[in-house]
Each structure stands twice: as C-alpha cells, then as structure tokens.
Amino acid sequence: MKTVLLASVALSVAALTPAMALDVTKTATIAAPPATVWKTIGGFCGIGDWHPVVEKCTLSDKGGKKHRTLSLKGGGTILEEEQARDDKAMSYTYTIVESPLPVSDYSSTIAVAKDGAGSKVTWTGHFKAKGAPDAKAQEVIGGVYDAGLKGISEKAK
Template identity: 65%
Template sequence: MLRHALRLGALPVLALVAGTVPGFAIDVMKSIDVAAPPAKVWSTIGDFCGIGSWHPAIEKCVPSTKGSTMLRTLSLKGGGTIVESQTNRDDKAMSYTYAIVEGPLPVSDYSSTLAVMPSGSGSKVTWTGTFKAKGAPDAVAKDAIEGIYTSGLAAIAEKAK
C-alpha cells in the first residue's frame, strides 16, 4: 500500500517534469512547379524583402540591417508584424534561408529555406521549414506554416509566369 501511495505521489512531479521537456521539431516542405525558367522565378522571389510584392498575406516589407545581418519586417494584412533575419543566401543556387526573430506565429526555433531549381521546361520552387510549436498544439503550428507556404507558392506560380 505504501509503495502504491509513493508511486501516486510521484505522478504530479513526473507530469511537471514532462511538461518542461522541449517539443520535437516539426518539419514542413511544400513545392510547386512553375511554368517559367528558374532565373525568372528567382528574379521574382530572390530579393529578401520582395516577399511583400508576391505573398498574399504580406501588406508590406521593410528591410533593415543589424550589424551585418539582413532583416525584414513584414506587416501582415489584417494586422501584426513578423521580423525575420536572413541567415544564409546563395544566389548561384537560387536559395535563401531565414529565421523568425519575433512575431505572432505559434512557432519557435523557426528556420526556413526558399529555393528555385530547374524542372523540365520550367522551375520547381520548394519552401521548407523546421520549427517547434509555441503556445499551441503541434498540429495548429504545422497548419499555420503549411498555409503560409501553400498560399505563397501559389502566388509565386501566378506572378512568375
């Protein structure tokens, strides 16, 4: 009986410890084929702050720097802002990687890469991200990022024609 009580008494402590364990990384990858050559697609999306001209959720993008790091502040349609930093760029490979510095999305430790590559007579644009859910279940965080990627890729395909 005492053993049983001790085990039950340990449950709240175990639950507390388990609640502090960091979440697992969530990976999202979306891609779209675009009926335009890679150089044309890259000219549409390669500018780090150019997202303000093609993503339907972005009202405007304001570029800035902090030291040698390029930043972009995205004003969202309907309100809110996201600040992102460019962490890697390869114009020859037509890709850039960025991280969210601050914003309202239910994610943390977010890193994402947007890349263009040849595909048949056109291009393939791939948007990948890895992150942890923050303040929301994993499925909600994943759905939010997938929605951003899906709407952005559709807009790229339309604009780069």
C-alpha cells in the same frame, strides 16, 4: 503504489522534455525557367511583391545582417533575419525574430530548382509550436507556404 510512482515520474519527465522540432515542407511546380522564378522571389524583401498576406516589406540592416519587417494585411508584423543566401543555387534561409505566429525557434529555406521545362520551388521550415498544439502550428505554417507558393506561381511568368 509503485504504479502511481512510476506514472508520476513519467509525467514529470514528459513535462521537462523540450518541445520537439516540427517540420513543414511545401513545393510547387511553376511553368517558368528557374532564373525567372528566382528573379521574382530572390530578393529578401521580394516577398512583399508575391505573398498575398504581405502588405509591405521593409528592409533594414542590423548588426551586419539583413532584416525584413513584413507588414501584414489586416494588421500585425513579422520581423525576419536572413541567415544565408546562395544566388547561384537560388536559395536563402531566414529565421523569425518576432512574430504573432504560433511558433518559436523558426528557421526556413526557400529554394528554386530546374524541373523539366519549368521550376520547382521548395519551402521548408523547422520550428517548435508556441501557444498552440503541434498540429495547429504546422497547419498555420503550411497555410503560409501554400499561399506564398500560389502567389509565386501567379507572378513568375
């Protein structure tokens, strides 16, 4: 009886524990100077020019913050809000406001740094899985980053 009670309490606590934040970080080395890479990706709506799944990016201002609406190839939209920008350090941080992706509480930073004769782009995201197992949410976000970094590598020359 004691074992059953302890197991029941443990399951109840586990069910009430908030989902743990997940992280995904992807990097790419690009054979172009940082200023060239930043010029390619630095504009908040620049993603429409280099990410292969983004058909169109529309910039708007809501409450004094920049928002971008990403129209995806094959349908669907993602609404994101810029949280911070540092053009000198070549980075910006944004959050997802609305999205079909299996994540919530999503925050991400993309940054460019000098790496030898070229550049290193680092894309990091923090989020919780929503409607999918943690591993699936990480796989989806990792795939988004991999495709984007490949697009940046092809555009920033």
